Amino acid sequence: MNERDEQIIRDALAERRRDHFAEGFSDRAATRWRNDRSTDALMARQFRRLATVAAAAMVLLAVYNVRHRRGEEGQSVAAAIFGITPRTTPTMTIEEIYGLGALGGGG
Amino acid sequence: MVFDADDDRALVARAAAGDESAFRLIVERHESAVARTVTAMLGPGDEADDVGQETFVRLFRALPNFRGDAQLRTYLTRIAVNLSCDALERRKRRSRWVRLFGGDSDPPLATHEDAGAARIIERDERNAAVLRAVQSLDAKYQAVVVLRMLEERSTNDVAELLGVPPGTVMSRLKRALEKLAAILGPEWKS
Numbered sequence: 001m002n003e004r005d006e007q008i009i010r011d012a013l014a015e016r017r018r019d020h021f022a023e024g025f026s027d028r029a030a031t032r033w034r035n036d037r038s039t040d041a042l043m044a045r046q047f048r049r050l051a052t053v054a055a056a057a058m059v060l061l062a063v064y065n066v067r068h069r070r071g072e073e074g075q076s077v078a079a080a081i082f083g084i085t086p087r088t089t090p091t092m093t094i095e096e097i098y099g100l101g102a103l104g105g106g107g
Numbered sequence: 108m109v110f111d112a113d114d115d116r117a118l119v120a121r122a123a124a125g126d127e128s129a130f131r132l133i134v135e136r137h138e139s140a141v142a143r144t145v146t147a148m149l150g151p152g153d154e155a156d157d158v159g160q161e162t163f164v165r166l167f168r169a170l171p172n173f174r175g176d177a178q179l180r181t182y183l184t185r186i187a188v189n190l191s192c193d194a195l196e197r198r199k200r201r202s203r204w205v206r207l208f209g210g211d212s213d214p215p216l217a218t219h220e221d222a223g224a225a226r227i228i229e230r231d232e233r234n235a236a237v238l239r240a241v242q243s244l245d246a247k248y249q250a251v252v253v254l255r256m257l258e259e260r261s262t263n264d265v266a267e268l269l270g271v272p273p274g275t276v277m278s279r280l281k282r283a284l285e286k287l288a289a290i291l292g293p294e295w296k297s
Contacts, residue, residue, distance in 0.1 A: 001288045006256065009287065012237035013257045018146040019139050021156050026134040029160045033130055036164045 115179040123170055133179070134163050140180050141187045147253045148191040149198075150238070158194050162187045185268050188250055195246035240290040248283035255280050 069080040121129035
């Protein structure tokens with residue numbers, strides 16, 4: 001690309017450049033600034049920030065849970081994502097439940 | 108026009124405390140600099156106006172990062188360039204969708220109402236082709252083309268504005284000009 005070509009690019013860009021925005025710009029900017037400073041806007045921004053952090057933390061936790069999934073205990077991937085641990089039911093006999101073993105010792 | 112940096116600092120402090128008249132003064136002082144950068148990158152129109160307004164609003168959100176020793180104008184230009192780059196990316200994404208659904212992919216370009224003479228038409232067509240070529244570049248290349256070629260800022264100045272090393276500015280400019288030459292090859296010859 002030579003000097004002339006570069007000048008053509010400059011001219012084309014210069015033609016669309018403006019020294020000012022449309023009339024009333026400072027009014028529009030001031031209105032936007034006022035709205036931006038309102039409590040609602042501040043809270044919405046804080047919430048967005050917090051929500052982003054919370055979403056990222058949830059994803060990290062889900063990834064951690066899936067990586068440490070207890071597959072041998074029957075935990076599915078979906079359960080791991082939500083951190084639901086498999087319930088292991090203790091094996092007991094009827095005697096143990098009613099305490100019959102203790103009663104029968106004396107007789 | 109040169110403004111006193113101390114005045115700017117005082118105005119920023121007043122505006123940060125909620126003084127709207129100080130905010131308006133800052134806008135009036137620096138509108139021209141912001142408008143020149145934003146319209147050079149986006150062209151005139153509602154989108155540029157929107158980016159211009161957001162530039163001034165962001166200044167106050169970013170005040171904790173504003174070093175008092177930096178020129179307010181430089182700081183505003185940096186915000187304006189970043190927001191313009193974001194707008195260019197959005198525009199590109201939109202045009203990709205439009206193309207996908209068979210619409211007109213070329214962004215509207217300014218035209219002369221009194222373009223009667225063949226010379227003006229020819230120049231307009233050439234400028235339109237150049238602008239389309241520039242707009243087809245990635246935002247990071249467009250920013251360098253506008254700041255280096257149109258605003259004639261130094262490499263170091265552009266590097267500071269874009270937050271990249273000077274070497275990156277030079278390589279981006281070289282790459283941008285190569286791409287433009289490739290796109291406009293037939294246009295230059297005609």
